[in-house]
Amino acid sequence: MRKKETITSLKAAKGERKLVMLTAYDALFASLFRESADMLLVGDSLNMSFLGEPDTLSATLDQMIYHTRAVCNGAPESFVVCDMPFGTTNTPGQALENAVKVFQQTRADAIKIEGGQERSALIEHLTDNAIAVMGHVGLMPQSVRSEGGYKVQGRDEKSFQKTLDDAVAVEEAGAFALVVEGVVPDLAAKITETVSIPVIGIGAGRQTDGQVLVWSDMLGLFEAFTPKFVKKYMNGAEAIKEAVAQYAQEVRNGAFPGEEHCYK
Ligand code: KIV
Numbered sequence: 001m002r003k004k005e006t007i008t009s010l011k012a013a014k015g016e017r018k019l020v021m022l023t024a025y026d027a028l029f030a031s032l033f034r035e036s037a038d039m040l041l042v043g044d045s046l047n048m049s050f051l052g053e054p055d056t057l058s059a060t061l062d063q064m065i066y067h068t069r070a071v072c073n074g075a076p077e078s079f080v081v082c083d084m085p086f087g088t089t090n091t092p093g094q095a096l097e098n099a100v101k102v103f104q105q106t107r108a109d110a111i112k113i114e115g116g117q118e119r120s121a122l123i124e125h126l127t128d129n130a131i132a133v134m135g136h137v138g139l140m141p142q143s144v145r146s147e148g149g150y151k152v153q154g155r156d157e158k159s160f161q162k163t164l165d166d167a168v169a170v171e172e173a174g175a176f177a178l179v180v181e182g183v184v185p186d187l188a189a190k191i192t193e194t195v196s197i198p199v200i201g202i203g204a205g206r207q208t209d210g211q212v213l214v215w216s217d218m219l220g221l222f223e224a225f226t227p228k229f230v231k232k233y234m235n236g237a238e239a240i241k242e243a244v245a246q247y248a249q250e251v252r253n254g255a256f257p258g259e260e261h262c263y264k
Contacts, residue, residue: 005038005079007110007132007176013038014198019177019210021081021200022218025050025067027074029215034075039200041112041212042068044083045141049216056141059085061098065105072107081134082108086142089113092125099131112179114140116166120173127174135170137191138163138204139182152203154187167191167199179212180204182229203229 013019021039024030025046033040046067047059061084068082082102089095099111110132113119123133138153154160163183170178177198180188185205192199192208201208213230216222220232221240250256 001077002035004077010038010079010177010198014196014209019198019200021210021212023212023214023216024071024075025215027070030071030074030078033215034078037078038210039079039081040071040075041081042071042083042108043112043214044085045214047085049214049222055144057086057145059083061085061088061101065102068102068106068108076107079110080106080108081110081112082106083112084114089115089119089122092122095122095126096129096131099126103131110134110176112136114142115170116163117169120169123170123173123175133173133175134177134179134200135167135173135175136179136181137166137170138180138187141181150182152182152184154184160184160187160190163187164191164194167195171195171197180208203227 010019019038020036021041022033022037023043023045024033024040025042030040042064044056044059044064047053047056047063064082064085068080072080084095084098088098095113102108102111112134113123114136116137123135126133139150141150144150153163164187167178167180175197177200178195179200179202180191182203185207188199188201188204189207198209200210200212202212214222217226217230218233219236220234221236223237226232247256
C-alpha cells in the first residue's frame with residue numbers, strides 16, 4: 001500500500017518527481033486509482049461527465065460533499081482534493097463556511113478554488129483558518145459563460161501576464177499547489193519556474209510539476225467530445241459496450257446464467 005501524501009510531501013516533490021493527479025467521483029473507481037495516483041481530485045467536472053450537464057456551473061456543494069465522501073471511503077490512504085463548485089466561494093465568509101462543511105462532512109485533505117488575483121484575499125482567509133487550498137488558474141471552466149466559451153490562455157501578452165500574476169497571487173495567498181489549465185506551454189513553464197509550489201497542468205504542456213486528467217476522458221469513456229490535451233489510455237466506451245452487448249445476447253439466447261453461476 002502506498003504511503004499517504006501530505007501537504008509537506010507534495011510541496012517537497014517540486015523539482016524532484018512528477019506528481020500524478022486524477023479525478024475520481026466514487027468509491028469504486030477511487031479504489032482502482034489509489035495505487036497509481038498521488039492525489040485524487042473530486043472535480044466539479046463530475047457535473048458534466050457523471051450528471052450529463054452541459055457545464056460545471058450547476059454543481060452544488062452537497063453534490064461535491066456526497067462524491068468526496070465516496071472517494072475518501074474508496075481510497076482512505078489517498079490525498080483527496082474537493083473542488084469548490086461555482087457560487088460557493090464568493091466571499092471570504094461564505095468560502096470559509098463552505099470549506100468547513102467540506103472538512104467536517106468528508107475526509108478531504110484540501111479544497112480547490114478557481115480564480116487568481118481577485119480570489120487571493122479569500123484564499124488567504126481560508127489558509128489562515130487551517131483550510132488547505134489548491135489554486136486553479138488559466139482556463140477556468142466555471143467562467144465559461146462569462147467568458148463566452150473555453151478559451152486557451154497565454155496566446156497574447158496580456159493574458160500571458162495576467163495568468164502569471166494570478167499564479168503568483170494564489171501562491172502568496174498560501175495555496176499549497178496550483179492547477180494550471182488550458183494555457184500555452186511557455187506560460188505553464190514560466191509559472192512553474194516562478195512559483196515555489198507544485199504546478200499541476202491540464203492542457204498546459206509538459207513542463208509542469210505534474211499532470212491531472214479527468215478519469216472518464218483518459219479511460220475513453222466520455223464520448224461527447226475529446227479535448228486536444230486528452231490522451232485515451234484505453235477505449236473504455238467500446239470495451240463496456242461490447243461487454244454489455246454480450247451480456248444482453250447471452251441473456252436472450254439462454255447462455256447466461258451457466259451451470260457455474262447457479263447455487264447447488
Ligand atoms: O473539475 C475538474 O475535474 C477539474 C480538473 C479538470 C482540473 O477542475
